[in-house]
Amino acid sequence: MPRLARYLPILDWGRAYSGTALTNDLVAAGIVTIMLIPQSLAYAMLAGLPPEVGLYASILPIVAYALFGTSRALAVGPVAVISLMTLTAASSVAPPGSAEFIAAALVLALLSGLILLLMGVLKLGFLANLLSHPVVSGFITASGIIIATSQLKAIFGISASGEAMPELVETLLANLPDTNLPTLVIGVLSTAFLFWVRKGLKPVLIRAGLQPRPADLVAKAGPIAAVAAATLAVVVFDLERQGVRVVGSIPQNLPPLTVPLFDPRLWQQLAIPALLLSIIGFVESVSVAQTLAAKKRQRIDPDQELIGLGAANVAASFSGGYPVTGGFARSVVNFDAGAETPAAGAFTAVGIAIAALFLTPLLYALPLATLAATIIVAVLSLVDLKTPRTIWRYSRADFAAMAATIAVTLLLGVEPGVIAGVGLSLALYLWRSSRPHAAIVGRVPETGHFRNVKRHKVLTDPCVLTIRIDESLTYLNARWLEEFVLETVADYPEAKHLVLMASAVNSIDASALESLEAINHRLADGGIKLHLSEVKGPVMDRLQRSSFLEELSGEVFLSQDEAFSSLIKRSENEVPPQRDDLWLARGLI
Amino acid sequence: MPRLARYLPILDWGRAYSGTALTNDLVAAGIVTIMLIPQSLAYAMLAGLPPEVGLYASILPIVAYALFGTSRALAVGPVAVISLMTLTAASSVAPPGSAEFIAAALVLALLSGLILLLMGVLKLGFLANLLSHPVVSGFITASGIIIATSQLKAIFGISASGEAMPELVETLLANLPDTNLPTLVIGVLSTAFLFWVRKGLKPVLIRAGLQPRPADLVAKAGPIAAVAAATLAVVVFDLERQGVRVVGSIPQNLPPLTVPLFDPRLWQQLAIPALLLSIIGFVESVSVAQTLAAKKRQRIDPDQELIGLGAANVAASFSGGYPVTGGFARSVVNFDAGAETPAAGAFTAVGIAIAALFLTPLLYALPLATLAATIIVAVLSLVDLKTPRTIWRYSRADFAAMAATIAVTLLLGVEPGVIAGVGLSLALYLWRSSRPHAAIVGRVPETGHFRNVKRHKVLTDPCVLTIRIDESLTYLNARWLEEFVLETVADYPEAKHLVLMASAVNSIDASALESLEAINHRLADGGIKLHLSEVKGPVMDRLQRSSFLEELSGEVFLSQDEAFSSLIKRSENEVPPQRDDLWLARGLI
Incomplete structure (x- = not known):
């Protein structure tokens, strides 16, 4: 173009x-x-x-x-x-x-x-x-209710004011005795028609x-x-x-x-x-x-x-x-x-x-x-009662954002409603981002696939522990990463190798890199080698610009299958861990 | 515990x-x-x-x-x-x-x-x-510089004020003629000692x-x-x-x-x-x-x-x-x-x-x-000039957040500095989250692995297009998802099947679900079936609580390998796409 x-x-469509x-x-x-x-x-x-x-x-x-x-x-x-x-x-x-x-x-x-x-x-x-969709949907529904309510004043021929439901309803009820009958007849007939x-x-x-x-x-x-x-x-x-x-x-x-x-x-x-x-x-x-x-x-x-x-x-x-x-x-x-x-x-x-x-x-x-009747009829079609039910079934967090938007809009008005919806969505998103999903994985027998030990029958090895991180590593979850890895290692006192399976890690920011370095050093102090597997191309390119790969106590494996097989073989040839090493590993938490 | x-x-350590x-x-x-x-x-x-x-x-x-x-x-x-x-x-x-x-x-x-x-x-x-680490590091460095500078007033025995460098330096220089010599001698000797x-x-x-x-x-x-x-x-x-x-x-x-x-x-x-x-x-x-x-x-x-x-x-x-x-x-x-x-x-x-x-x-x-000398010596150790260089090499975005924190802290003071650092980190994070990485993938010959067509020599098929999404699907990238998928499909007019490979998708929120539904319907209008592969357990559990899987025009495959093989076989048995279908696919953008 x-x-x-x-x-x-206009230059585009005007020509033709x-x-x-x-x-x-x-x-x-x-x-x-x-x-x-x-x-x-x-x-x-x-x-x-x-x-x-x-x-x-x-x-x-x-x-x-x-x-x-x-x-x-x-x-x-x-x-x-x-x-x-x-x-x-x-x-x-x-x-x-x-x-x-x-x-x-x-x-x-x-x-x-x-x-x-x-x-x-x-x-x-x-x-x-x-x-988000739930916030917009909730906001439109609540606004529709406020608008329809505010128009009742014209239908009854009375006055009412307020930006949110409590004041609106209160002034409407207070002025109800002033209702003008001919106005009400016109209003009701118009609305019905x-x-x-x-x-x-x-x-x-x-x-x-x-x-x-x-x-x-x-x-x-x-x-x-x-x-x-x-x-x-x-x-x-x-x-x-x-x-x-x-x-x-x-x-x-x-x-x-x-x-x-x-x-x-x-x-x-x-x-x-x-x-x-x-x-x-x-x-x-x-x-x-x-x-x-x-x-x-x-x-x-x-x-x-x-x-x-x-x-x-x-x-x-x-x-x-x-x-x-x-x-x-x-x-x-x-x-x-x-x-x-x-x-x-x-x-x-x-x-x-x-x-x-x-x-x-x-x-x-x-x-x-x-005129009020035309508004009421138009905005009531904005009120959507089906979406909240669908969202409730699918995601409680999204429902919470929607419900908060509706409630705050109705009770406090449109601006607080939008702000509450955006703020709550963002807070929930950041909260979820700060504790991502991760799983200890093992090999599905007879295959090269690795799956969560809690959801599948898989093969594991006491010396080789693999954690799959299911999220990009960012400053929001860097602290979580340190805590999660060190706690998990403490539960597996015989582990000599820890593999971080990075197949779902799409990026690692500077804060997370610092946490990986800290993990690498603390594990090394406890006699455990840190390895990576299935690191994506762009992530690897970036890691090469830091000193992390040089300091890494273990290796970077292309596939998790390769990591698992070669580390098991290696740990069988090594001397069994010392009592002291065991204590270190356990004490690392 | x-x-x-x-x-x-105290109940814990006090007992022992x-x-x-x-x-x-x-x-x-x-x-x-x-x-x-x-x-x-x-x-x-x-x-x-x-x-x-x-x-x-x-x-x-x-x-x-x-x-x-x-x-x-x-x-x-x-x-x-x-x-x-x-x-x-x-x-x-x-x-x-x-x-x-x-x-x-x-x-x-x-x-x-x-x-x-x-x-x-x-x-x-x-x-x-x-x-984030870069923001904290930048903030501490800049604060150290401000504190050390502010203490010069006591070293010279003059007065100075200001919360940020410009005013501090200006008042220091203006009052320099009032320097008290015995104070300066004590100050310099103390600092040196x-x-x-x-x-x-x-x-x-x-x-x-x-x-x-x-x-x-x-x-x-x-x-x-x-x-x-x-x-x-x-x-x-x-x-x-x-x-x-x-x-x-x-x-x-x-x-x-x-x-x-x-x-x-x-x-x-x-x-x-x-x-x-x-x-x-x-x-x-x-x-x-x-x-x-x-x-x-x-x-x-x-x-x-x-x-x-x-x-x-x-x-x-x-x-x-x-x-x-x-x-x-x-x-x-x-x-x-x-x-x-x-x-x-x-x-x-x-x-x-x-x-x-x-x-x-x-x-x-x-x-x-x-006293000023003890402060200067203490805070100058907070000034860290090595980290900015490391971060610059690793990530420009993190460096930008750090540089902004340092600059705003020095120029405007500590509170604007923290707010600028947090705000910029968050904005960069949200911006990156709103345009995640995705790749068209093909099969690595003789294997079951699928890799980015731009980075690897892989096998593809004109009728079966596979997009790997490298991020969780959330309200922040839902709109991007719709645009990216529909634009990509428009570039592959012969495609009859689109597979979304979800191996890196750790969650799908309600907004993204709505976008997937829209994609499904629009592709169906264009004669293209939408399939999913490698959907993670928790994601699948949740999708089952919505009506998306019932409405899906295609299937959900456990592995991408299976999806690729069976869809190629299927499309070979199908009649070639009509002219009209082709146009639809192209017009879908």
Whole structure:
């Protein structure tokens, strides 16, 4: 791939752009636009921002991603979890809805964009690895629960606040007596209708004679019907006067040019939230993009994705938006609707821009309860109760990380939740790395294979002890190595030769080398020779750069079989160990 | 070992205590006491504390360690590096020498004690693994340089301050014109004499007819001669009036009972420094204790050492002391002088207590320049210039961690230095873990061995591709695994079978399992079957708890040899791959 095209993927697909692709992209853009309008408003309000901010965040960021991103189907814009994280982060600076709050959201988008760009340029995408699958899954589930709960306030027409469940539930219950009945009716009906649209509409349409694919797409656009019906109900029955809260007037204009505040103190306050939000957004977006790319046997480049998402967020910060990323639902709709190139995204942007210019008056009477219903229905599909069960069966450690993420997110909020998940995963990983698996092995009779004496019937020799180390030797397990080897030797007082079988040792760092040297000297003091077997090529190359091999009391054998046979033969010819040697070996612990 | 004796090792050695042991312990205690008196004063003053605090820190903490520690020779008390860290930490709260500063040192000792006890009870000793050998070595070297430089102020009789080299050197140079000549003479003579004592006295004593061991011990006590001579010179020539600064009057009493302040804000400020100081102290102390224990084929228990050191620090905080740990020099003297049990420590405590009660008036005229000389001579032996060269040759990554630790410690101070070393080691480790080694392997002709196609002449088959993964599969490399496997397959368009040879895979976590499932499905879409070979017992046990093995498109083979042979046979009987399959395989990237 030419260098420039690597950083500007549009040069790649733009060259081969055809009439068919144009038609397909236009159709997909139309469908996504219809779906995005209510969703953008809803997510902006979830983030504590005026509704139009959601529309603005769906225009230029999409264009920026279309220029720099590598996924052909990813639809970038406001998403639920990032909106919740924006609310949390910006709330720490100013009350939601205030001018300072909106300014903080712009700064968050800018910081997030810069962080993503930096990670992309420095190829730091691997940092996203720190978020394990269980942690991400747990975090998304818990965020979905928090978001759905927070939207109940709009369904009941009451107020509630809080970044985590305890406060949310408490304020909801406290304000329950203020419930506005017409709002509740609209909210419940909208929610029920949307749930039905999700599951029940498609079969009805198919029975009515539609093909499955168009039926599916019509069903996806179903929320528009709820929006229209609810808006009409408010106008016809003059429900606004009865206390039903509506979207209200939205300015009719294209995204404004905004310049994020350069306030070092504010940047510092928002740096960590922006980092967390960027990484969560990146991980989510890449997994959506990878899933869709695999279906068409296309490829995405994670480092370039960082640049695409970074550009999208910078664009959001300069056009009155807030942090964005690739959304799952909208990307799937885009893909299913037949989007072939990122141009579909650009056309969507035009669609939303037209909506921002001309359609906003139609949204005046849209009840907030209906928007809340669209959010609730969307996020409840994020709540995944199957994965925790699968993970519990497979790995308790992974389950612990997931459970901690869910619990901390629910109880303390999204940022502590992510940090707890990453921290616990890392701590468990380091703990496991610090006590690796190792086994005393013996020869499987009649073969050259060596297996764990605890799991197999194998031949051993009292004079020749073999320990297979099942991990790379690093500073994290160097101390363990010393303790394990010297303790094991103490249990085999007749041993004259110790073989470390290194078939699973992929590297030895400087700390572990120092430990091997210490082991070599201490064993020699006890009259035991240290040997190595099955040392891998790269490990051996490196050992030759140290003085360890010269100091080694024993030898390095190519195969364990050779080591075992020749050492047994040798020890038979040697004099039996002295009493004193025995004592030494035992005393070595 | 009975449960109680595990936590109170004194029950173990106390029962077998004999007359010979008593004599040996008393002799060792006498020698260590003589050595400790000037050292304790010097280190307390290095830490910015009144000299008597050093004596107090050498009384009760030693007794506490004797009760709970597992090393028989470790001598606990003030040490150079921990004194420097105390100075740095307490200076951030109050100016050195002030009452608040002394109070902060007590709180540091208490926090450090509590942290160590907690780590001991929770068996968190493995956290000390985060400090790799290169990082510790670099940190000690850099600290030694800082300490030696800071002591030049006392040698020249001027003032200087700063936690890191730039400020230290700058203030030293600025104040150089104020040099006090008599002080400089005493300082230079003391330093020269002490260096000579260290290297040259022992041969002289041996030539005078002493046995090597007593000669060594007398040489170790040499500093006392310097102390006595310098004190005498000050008195005889009335140098105090000429501006030579002396220790001055030290209160004549046993350690006072002190109660560390309980001030949440202060505790919060000192928590991180206390943590760093505790871990550095623990790592240093354990490595001294392990070295000495190995020489007598004794054993120490690192988790119990945490409790011993924790108790010593709590004792320091309640008896007017400051943070302590096991010191290298004093422990070696204790060991060489023949200490047999921790009772030697208790006798040392009695010796120091007697000194604090009766000998302090003799120390009045001891010049600070001589104390500085004892520190300089002691810490310069910590500066290790050989290890960096060895490490450079062996591993650039380890060298980078060490160089960063040295540079940051020298330029910014001890706390940033430790954090930079630990952070960089961890980042390099995680980075390496995220892109492990893997190789395409083939059969070594006429054998059942399989080796890297790039390093060996081996047999391969275009239809049967084998990838050996040289690392455990974890969330850190799960994403790499997907990318690597799918890219490799794309390079071998004729492949119908992919074997993952798992001989070096010691575990597969939930994230990696999910990636394996994704690989399985994507390969199946491309008409390629996924097989595993040489899966280890524990890994297989765990895989059976998931649905992966049921969904696997291929098989699990016990040996790679079997996999290779039977898959080649099978693919010869199959129809050749369709054009379309080929395209799929190629398109899979």
